[in-house]
Amino acid sequence: MGNVGSERHLRSDVQGLRAISVIAVFLFHFSPGEFVFGFLGVDVFAVISGFVVSAVILREISETGRFRPGLFVHRRARRLIPVLIVVVGVTLIAWFIFSPADVHGEALIAGISSLLIGANIFFYRQSTDYFFAQETPFLHLWSLSMEEQFYLLLIGGVVLGLYLRRRMRSLIRLASLAVAVAVASPAVLVGALILWRVMPLDSRLELNNALFYFPIGRAWQFLAGVAVALAVRSRQTSLPLLRSWLVNLLSVALMLILVSVSGNSSDFLSWQRIAVTYLVAVLIYINTQNPQLGWFAKQPFVAIGDRSYSIYLWHVPVIALWKVHFGTTPSLAVAIALTMILTELTYRSVELPFRSRAKSGSVGKSFVMIGVVLVFVAVSALVFEIPERIIAQTQQLPNASYSLDDRWSRIAKQVPRDECNEDEYFYSCGVLDETIDVILVGDSHAMALSHVFLDTAYELNLRPYVQVASGCYFLGSPTLTLENVEYPTACEILNRTLQIEIERLGTPIVVSECPRTRFESCPDPGLFERTKTIISTRRANLGNAVASGVKVLIIQELPIVIDDLRRRQTLFNSLIGSESVSKQPIDVRYEGFRRTFREDESQLESEYPDSIQLMDPSEVLCGDLYCAGLTVEGKPVWADEDHLTVDGAGLLRDQLAAAMRRLVRPQDS
Numbered sequence: 288m289g290n291v292g293s294e295r296h297l298r299s300d301v302q303g304l305r306a307i308s309v310i311a312v313f314l315f316h317f318s319p320g321e322f323v324f325g326f327l328g329v330d331v332f333a334v335i336s337g338f339v340v341s342a343v344i345l346r347e348i349s350e351t352g353r354f355r356p357g358l359f360v361h362r363r364a365r366r367l368i369p370v371l372i373v374v375v376g377v378t379l380i381a382w383f384i385f386s387p388a389d390v391h392g393e394a395l396i397a398g399i400s401s402l403l404i405g406a407n408i409f410f411y412r413q414s415t416d417y418f419f420a421q422e423t424p425f426l427h428l429w430s431l432s433m434e435e436q437f438y439l440l441l442i443g444g445v446v447l448g449l450y451l452r453r454r455m456r457s458l459i460r461l462a463s464l465a466v467a468v469a470v471a472s473p474a475v476l477v478g479a480l481i482l483w484r485v486m487p488l489d490s491r492l493e494l495n496n497a498l499f500y501f502p503i504g505r506a507w508q509f510l511a512g513v514a515v516a517l518a519v520r521s522r523q524t525s526l527p528l529l530r531s532w533l534v535n536l537l538s539v540a541l542m543l544i545l546v547s548v549s550g551n552s553s554d555f556l557s558w559q560r561i562a563v564t565y566l567v568a569v570l571i572y573i574n575t576q577n578p579q580l581g582w583f584a585k586q587p588f589v590a591i592g593d594r595s596y597s598i599y600l601w602h603v604p605v606i607a608l609w610k611v612h613f614g615t616t617p618s619l620a621v622a623i624a625l626t627m628i629l630t631e632l633t634y635r636s637v638e639l640p641f642r643s644r645a646k647s648g649s650v651g652k653s654f655v656m657i658g659v660v661l662v663f664v665a666v667s668a669l670v671f672e673i674p675e676r677i678i679a680q681t682q683q684l685p686n687a688s689y690s691l692d693d694r695w696s697r698i699a700k701q702v703p704r705d706e707c708n709e710d711e712y713f714y715s716c717g718v719l720d721e722t723i724d725v726i727l728v729g730d731s732h733a734m735a736l737s738h739v740f741l742d743t744a745y746e747l748n749l750r751p752y753v754q755v756a757s758g759c760y761f762l763g764s765p766t767l768t769l770e771n772v773e774y775p776t777a778c779e780i781l782n783r784t785l786q787i788e789i790e791r792l793g794t795p796i797v798v799s800e801c802p803r804t805r806f807e808s809c810p811d812p813g814l815f816e817r818t819k820t821i822i823s824t825r826r827a828n829l830g831n832a833v834a835s836g837v838k839v840l841i842i843q844e845l846p847i848v849i850d851d852l853r854r855r856q857t858l859f860n861s862l863i864g865s866e867s868v869s870k871q872p873i874d875v876r877y878e879g880f881r882r883t884f885r886e887d888e889s890q891l892e893s894e895y896p897d898s899i900q901l902m903d904p905s906e907v908l909c910g911d912l913y914c915a916g917l918t919v920e921g922k923p924v925w926a927d928e929d930h931l932t933v934d935g936a937g938l939l940r941d942q943l944a945a946a947m948r949r950l951v952r953p954q955d956s
Contacts, residue, residue, distance in 0.1 A: 300534075300574045301335060302592030303583030304567060308332045309595040311545060313602045316427065317622055324545040327563050329430050333505050334567045336434050337512025344445055345520045354449060356442045363438055367431070368402075369641045369655045370597060370633050375402060376661030378424050378604040383665055385612040388674035388856045394423060395665055401428035402662070404435040407500040424607040427599070429500055437502040437509050469514035476507040476561065511568040519575045534581040537570050597630040597638060605629070612859070677861050698926045699737045702933055706741070713756035713781065716741060719788055724749040725951055726789060728782075729800035731757040731930060736799050736842065736943075739936040743944045749951060752794075754785055760800040761785075762825045762841075790835040795950050799842035801929065829891055833898040840950045842943075843903040897953075902946045904931075904939055 308331040315325020348354050375398040382394050400409040407429035479498060498504030544562055574580055582588075591598070605625045609617040617625075633654070640651035668674070700707075700714050707716040714734050717723065727733055727740045733755040744751035759778035789796060832839055854860055892899050908914050908924065915924050915938075924935030931939075 298578040299584035299589050300578040300581055301339065301571060303581070303585065303588035304331060304570070304592070305335055305595045306588040306591035307583060308335070309591065309598050312427070313598065313626070316603050317606060317619060318616070327545060327559060330508055330560050330563050331567050332430065332434070333508035334512040334564055334571070336437065337509035338516045338568075338571055339512070340438060340441065341513045341516035342519070344441070345516060348449070349520070354445055356446065359442065363435070365641050367435070369651065370600060370637050371402065371431070372662065373633055373637055373654050373658035374600040374604065375425070376658035376665070378608070379665035380661045381604070381608050382424055382611075383668055384858045385608060386857060388677045390423075391674045392669060394425065395669055397423055397425040397428070398662070398665070401425055401432060404432045406432040407436075408432070411497070411500040424604040427603040433500065433502050433505065440502060441513075468510050468517060472507045472510035472514060475510065479504070479507070508564045511564055512571075515568050515572045518572060534570065534574050537566060538581050538583060541566050541570070594630050594634050597634045598626060601629045601633070602626045677858060678856050698930065699735050699933055699936070702738065704738070704741070707737070707753070713754060713759070716753035717751060719752045719754070721792060722750050723752045723792065723794055725751050725947060726794050726796045727751065727753045727755065727799070728761045728785065728796055729755050729798050730760045731755070732801055733799040735926065735931040736936050736939070738933050739940055739943060740797060743940055743947060747944065747947060747951070749947070756781070761798055762800065762828050764824075764828070789837055790832070793836045795838040795840070796832070797840045797842065797947065797950070826891065829895075829899060833895050838950055839899050840946050841899065841901050843901060843905070900946060900949060902942060904942070907939055907942050908935070
């Protein structure tokens with residue numbers, strides 16, 4: 288997020304904290320499974336933002352006796368918008384060139400939304416799960432939009448406060464206001480915690496997303512920073528003899544919390560967020576009289592803090608573009624190097640000229656104009672249907688005619704069925720009772736298979752039930768083994784409830800889910816050494832299911848690949864031809880992961896031959912090089928890199944029917 292205030296008022300310790308924040312966020316976006324603590328960087332940013340922007344406003348009121356909202360907005364716009372335009376413009380064009388055509392539109396809308404300070408609103412309305420989202424280079428900009436919306440709310444609060452101060456004269460002083468705001472911060476937090484506890488289970492995800500994406504949900508964090516600014520301005524600092532000792536002690540405590548995070552990153556009201564928020568506020572407060580104290584005030588941290596805004600803007604596009612073009616995550620060294628090169632370019636050419644009070648340099652203005660032109664070019668590309676033309680020229684079958692909308696509109700949950708219901712949390716079909724013969728459970732991979740599962744069950748004269756939720760995996764849920772889960776998610780609570788019913792009824796289950804650890808999205812190549820936890824959890828859960836008499840059909844994870852069709856549907860590959868990207872077998876990218884899980888599940892199948900069986904969709908859908916892009920009717924097989932469309936799932940009908948027959952009626956097989 289952006290630095291706030293002029294250069295002469297920047298505190299070294301605050302810049303150092305900003306560096307810690309952006310490093311944490313960078314690492315989290317690079318590998319959320321390995322750097323779990325990184326999500327807390329946004330919480331540190333929120334406190335810093337509340338403090339620094341309030342300090343700027345209080346300084347203006349102290350020096351001029353008034354507050355000018357228009358000037359404040361102008362300064363914020365000069366500070367934040369020019370670099371944002373450059374990053375969004377460059378990223379959109381690069382994304383248009385190297386990514387499949389079917390994701391251009393969403394990226395464009397997200398980029399434009401960020402320029403209009405509405406990225407968080409866009410992703411919230413899309414029901415985007417921040418921790419499992421894929422194929423977008425702008426997801427991180429939700430936090431910038433949230434910060435800018437907080438500025439607008441703060442302007443209203445300041446105007447109201449000044450009005451009351453004039454009306455009530457000296458009754459409202461900074462010291463008393465600081466106390467009031469300091470009390471308001473935990474009060475808002477306690478209110479959110481109470482609301483979370485009393486809400487029904489199926490409403491918690493919506494509340495969690497609302498709290499996560501909007502400034503009102505983070506009001507307690509922003510207010511913590513505002514309270515510190517008020518206290519500092521009222522000169523209520525204390526503890527001068529112990530301050531140096533306290534700064535170092537609290538700095539150590541902050542780092543220990545970051546590196547020892549073990550709670551769920553998607554739980555917004557976790558104790559780690561609460562502890563980090565108020566720890567940062569205390570650090571800023573006690574270090575006011577000498578901001579050079581502490582390790583975070585050292586020059587390396589300050590230098591990173593000065594560049595934190597550009598680092599924040601560039602790092603996700605760099606990682607996302609590398610993934611979408613090369614099909615794998617860049618090394619950490621490559622990600623850092625590319626991000627810092629782009630950061631230094633925009634920091635010196637755009638940020639510094641526009642941040643200063645002097646007139647912006649011609650180079651900076653040129654960069655911004657280039658960014659504006661690139662955004663215009665990206666918009667024009669969509670208006671003139673260039674992505675549609677890319678798709679049209681890469682059709683492989685004579686009757687393969689479909690639009691971009693076809694790929695997304697054919698996801699299972701978006702094709703209505705009378706027996707299915709979708710709410711904000713999960714997707715279910717049927718009613719779970721004693722008459723049910725077979726159950727489908729899992730995450731979005733199971734959702735993709737739900738229609739073919741239902742149709743196949745009806746053909747076999749079986750009564751099916753479906754309960755799936757995006758990002759909610761069943762076999763890997765630690766709650767099923769009754770382990771001590773400190774912060775169980777709504778997903779895990781839901782799975783525990785379903786497990787009790789399954790064991791009571793003894794109903795066979797079909798499980799399809801992407802194998803992931805508790806903090807990872809679908810696995811990346813080279814990370815399979817970290818699957819020991821998920822493997823042991825899956826083993827324990829399967830063992831419990833078998834012991835209770837439940838039979839299980841595991842549908843192997845679908846390969847995470849860009850199919851041949853989508854490879855051809857990038858501007859880059861449509862111009863140079865796809866031969867350069869069609870020679871690497873799909874197994875090369877995920878060979879380690881797939882081998883690890885297949886060996887483990889094969890052992891389970893051997894250990895429980897009468898209770899567990901496997902089904903591997905790639906045997907039907909994929910060849911030696913790529914997975915099928917179109918059905919014989921010319922319909923898309925894949926909705927994205929690893930989720931099937933309804934038509935794609937239909938290709939598995941015979942394979943699934945044979946597996947379900949063996950599962951439910953082994954005597955007939």
